[in-house]
Amino acid sequence: MADVQGDEWESLFTLVYDAPCASVESLEAALALGCTTYVTGNALSPCTIAFVRHIHDAFRARAKTADVAIIDGTHYGTKAVAARHGRLA
Numbered sequence: 001m002a003d004v005q006g007d008e009w010e011s012l013f014t015l016v017y018d019a020p021c022a023s024v025e026s027l028e029a030a031l032a033l034g035c036t037t038y039v040t041g042n043a044l045s046p047c048t049i050a051f052v053r054h055i056h057d058a059f060r061a062r063a064k065t066a067d068v069a070i071i072d073g074t075h076y077g078t079k080a081v082a083a084r085h086g087r088l089a
Contacts, residue, residue, distance in 0.1 A: 022059045027068070037069040041079065044072035 022043035
């Protein structure tokens with residue numbers, strides 16, 4: 001990873017955990033910091049909601065072109081991390 005300072009990590013953490021789902025915007029922010037593996041809660045899982053599928057399709061396509069490994073930690077599994085950091089309302 002790039003030499004990231006505390007405030008930069010905080011900004012990335014906020015962007016990723018405040019996003020409604022895995023998005024190209026959150027991936028681009030991670031790529032700017034040198035990300036090669038991205039943990040998500042739902043981008044690899046099938047979704048029946050059409051607009052979410054489009055967001056995930058774009059996310060997976062961008063991750064593929066950037067050669068980023070995606071780990072699907074499940075929707076609830078990744079919320080546990082956010083909860084431990086006080087990020088869930």
